[in-house]
Amino acid sequence: xxxxxxxxxxxxxxxxxxxxxxxxxxxxxxxxxxxxxxxxxxxxxxxxxxxxxxxxxxxxxxxxxxxxxxxxxxxxxxxxxxxxxxxxxxxxxxxxxxxxxxxxxxxxxxxxxxxxxxxxxxxxxxxxxxxxxxxxxxxxxxxxxxxxxxxxxxxxxxxxxxxxxxxxxxxxxxxxxxxxxxxxxxxxxxxxxxxxxxxxxxxxxxxxxxxxxxxxxxxxxxxxxxxxxxxxxxxxxxxxxxxxxxxxxxxxxxxxxxxxxxxxxxxxxxxxxxxxxxxxxxxxxxxxxxxxxxxxxxxxxxxxxxxxxxxxxxxxxxxxxxxxxxxxxxxxxxxxxxxxxxxxxxxxxxxxxxxxxxxxxxxxxxxxxx
Numbered sequence: 001x002x003x004x005x006x007x008x009x010x011x012x013x014x015x016x017x018x019x020x021x022x023x024x025x026x027x028x029x030x031x032x033x034x035x036x037x038x039x040x041x042x043x044x045x046x047x048x049x050x051x052x053x054x055x056x057x058x059x060x061x062x063x064x065x066x067x068x069x070x071x072x073x074x075x076x077x078x079x080x081x082x083x084x085x086x087x088x089x090x091x092x093x094x095x096x097x098x099x100x101x102x103x104x105x106x107x108x109x110x111x112x113x114x115x116x117x118x119x120x121x122x123x124x125x126x127x128x129x130x131x132x133x134x135x136x137x138x139x140x141x142x143x144x145x146x147x148x149x150x151x152x153x154x155x156x157x158x159x160x161x162x163x164x165x166x167x168x169x170x171x172x173x174x175x176x177x178x179x180x181x182x183x184x185x186x187x188x189x190x191x192x193x194x195x196x197x198x199x200x201x202x203x204x205x206x207x208x209x210x211x212x213x214x215x216x217x218x219x220x221x222x223x224x225x226x227x228x229x230x231x232x233x234x235x236x237x238x239x240x241x242x243x244x245x246x247x248x249x250x251x252x253x254x255x256x257x258x259x260x261x262x263x264x265x266x267x268x269x270x271x272x273x274x275x276x277x278x279x280x281x282x283x284x285x286x287x288x289x290x291x292x293x294x295x296x297x298x299x300x301x302x303x304x305x306x307x308x309x310x311x312x313x314x315x316x317x318x319x320x321x322x323x324x325x326x327x328x329x330x331x332x333x334x335x336x337x338x339x340x341x342x343x344x345x346x347x348x349x350x351x352x353x354x355x356x357x358x359x360x361x362x363x364x365x366x367x368x369x370x
Contacts, residue, residue, distance in 0.1 A: 049214075104181040219319065
């Protein structure tokens, strides 16, 4: 009971002490409010575009494979492989894909339109990030010593050639290219909801139209990347079968013409050798026709397999040009700075003064002892 009473007395004493010094709290709150306003209005506005899509469910592959097997059986093909384990690229890998260097580099040439000094300027995403992206004033102040140090060190070594998108090599990026790729990576956030089976992508930029253009391109590039990955084997198989079909068609037409010419040239002739040659040409034409017909069926099956392997995406939330900035939250920044100012004053009032007084008292006692 005594401890509880002591704690209540201490808290009451602290509250009374705070009330006695309310002017100091108000002063620090106003100072923090002014600093918070400077910080809040110095941070450039950012606009966010959210996109949500649902990849194709894997359960539909079984029905497609069954239909494809039936088509193959009708064509007389019995060993067609239609396994359902072809999807080695799961949606869980999508965030890693959009953060990869080749994917980010593919976004450099996205055309965007920005307003500069009242005029609309057509540029690329690379130039926008490099030339037209703003930063708070204190970031320039902080980076100034490092830039000066880099300039000084550059006097003692060969100047590296820093190019933009010229001779772009994803394996070896220049410093400006690497900086732009890093900035683009920070502008894109992708999450996967395993429970709902959806993929969400949020793109943030200082210009609403740029955010929209980048989000639209990220969605398109991701779909193309996954589609190319899943259909690569089927596309190569289709190209191979089409090449075989073209050769078989050419050989069949040639055999057909040879047979027709021979028959026309030997009408009415009843010699046995003529009949034998005619039968041989007819058999060769029939053989070429069977090969031609088989290749035609294989091409159709390859097209069906390609259609089966091509993924389908349901875009739940398409990209939309935002009309309001998402960042920074000025009220949150102001509230945080006011709280910080009050906390600093409280620490100084309840602990800082007593700590300094105790140090001063020890110094005075030490001086009196000497």
